[in-house]
Ligand SMILES: Nc1ncnc2c1ncn2[C@@H]1O[C@H](COP(=O)(O)OP(=O)(O)OP(=O)(O)O)[C@@H](O)[C@H]1O
């Protein structure tokens with residue numbers, strides 16, 4: 001399959017601080033990539049960099065972002081604007097906040113469409129109602145004539161999904177689209193996002209801190225820690241055969257039905273502002289060795305399409321028992 | 328909505344009653360007997376006989392409440408009493424000055440809005456760039472400059488040196504220009520800063536990022552979303568200014584001898600012409616409560632969240 005988005009050695013930061021460091025990955029046509037990591041590890045920063053949004057203070061320091069054949073980092077403002085919405089869609093964490101509170105939803109749809117192509121209001125309207133129906137929003141008319149505050153959170157998020165889809169972009173970037181919703185609505189919204197791929201063949205980059213959501217929808221998983229991807233691979237591989245200690249803890253942190261409280265990660269992540277050498281997870285890692293403090297970030301292949309940044313464990317994942325905790 | 332307006336109008340009744348009572352009490356609180364004040368304002372030599380006679384004429388021998396009610400009844404039927412200074416009915420004096428004040432208010436408000444909204448938006452969009460600094464610098468000077476000084480400068484240059492405009496306005500249309508400019512410079516400077524601040528704040532809202540992420544044209548974001556949403560704040564500002572403008576702008580009107588309410592009340596205060604002052608205070612109160620009401624109604628029209636919840 002064709003590569004749709006290629007991120008190569010991307011480093012991004014705010015002001016003097018680097019957040020995202022040396023990230024590379026690709027998303028193929030029709031593929032869903034899940035990016036997981038704890039709060040503050042730089043997931044949203046990565047997304048803002050891919051969008052190259054002005055007014056978010058994000059500065060791209062290094063690397064390139066190839067979307068199809070265009071390098072997003074060297075596009076003009078107008079080229080970027082045309083790209084956003086038509087070929088790249090975004091769904092944000094807080095659905096209500098990405099909509100103008102004082103503007104009827106239909107106007108927000110129409111202005112998004114008319115910014116990209118000449119289309120009559122009525123025609124646009126018809127298309128929007130169809131799209132809403134496709135996303136299981138039957139009373140489209142009522143929704144379109146509402147203000148965002150008149151709809152529930154889940155409804156708003158589905159409206160936001162539809163809004164991102166009006167121009168049928170090839171890639172949707174979703175930034176924790178479910179974390180502001182309650183659990184039952186979360187499941188529905190995840191279904192809807194999955195449906196986008198079935199119906200429109202959309203590729204999706206799904207950012208979340210919820211391993212459960214990723215396990216459900218992703219084809220590939222990138223695990224992010226302190227601004228770096230520390231493990232990357234096919235979903236099955238990562239779930240069955242995690243090598244990085246951080247990935248393992250994340251997997252253990254999925255709540256199960258057995259009533260046990262999931263295990264967390266001890267300690268705090270290092271501050272982005274301080275310089276430090278070695279593996280940034282080593283301060284919290286149960287398997288940390290002397291070499292971990294010295295080595296530069298590098299990746300080791302575990303299998304085809306599966307790599308990790310952890311040296312001690314990369315080659316020995318099958319001997320997990322050696323390192324497993326005594327508990 | 329209709330119910331809301333009715334409710335608000337009914338609430339105005341006690342406010343207006345309170346204010347008229349206070350205004351009427353003004354004559355009693357002021358030092359000196361109203362009758363002798365009236366006589367001295369008219370320049371009549373005061374003797375005990377004349378004072379007694381005037382007191383009875385003015386109904387001052389009646390109890391306070393009765394006097395107030397009589398006064399209020401007359402007031403409501405349009406009879407606001409007569410000026411001590413020239414015996415003209417107060418209502419007539421106010422009515423003659425009012426159009427001039429309205430003219431000056433409207434012209435300076437229009438100029439202010441036409442200047443400050445575009446420039447304020449420009450400063451916000453060019454946030455921290457050279458043009459923003461330049462605009463901020465100018466408005467700083469505009470805000471800091473006292474009105475009377477600015478008026479004198481304007482007279483000096485445009486009337487005396489260049490001879491383009493008359494020194495004294497005296498209510499003519501040509502004479503409207505200088506007082507309008509004097510008022511608008513100060514107001515625009517304040518407005519530009521306010522517009523810049525609210526637009527900047529609005530531009531930092533999440534929905535703007537959302538719209539940009541959808542590729543909505545910057546022009547549409549600015550004019551159809553941001554500007555509309557800042558209207559609520561801008562209308563409050565306009566309301567406040569209109570209120571004080573319609574009360575007459577004492578300094579500018581006095582300097583340009585513009586025969587508006589500001590000048591009228593200034594002269595009345597100087598002559599201790601209480602009936603005129605009373606009429607003016609009641610008028611001001613009326614204007615303020617009405618403007619407040621209109622501002623509140625427009626909030627409700629602009630922000631759907633306030634009326635549907
Ligand atoms: N505008 C900004 N200016 C400076 N630093 C910022 C800015 N936005 C975020 N950061 C910092 O960048 C780091 C990463 O933030 P980011 O929002 O990308 O995290 P995240 O992984 O999306 O977290 P979450 O799961 O909570 O959304 C944080 O340490 C944060 O403090």
Ligand SMILES: [Mg+2]
Nearest residue numbers: 043044045175
């Ligand atoms: Mg985030």
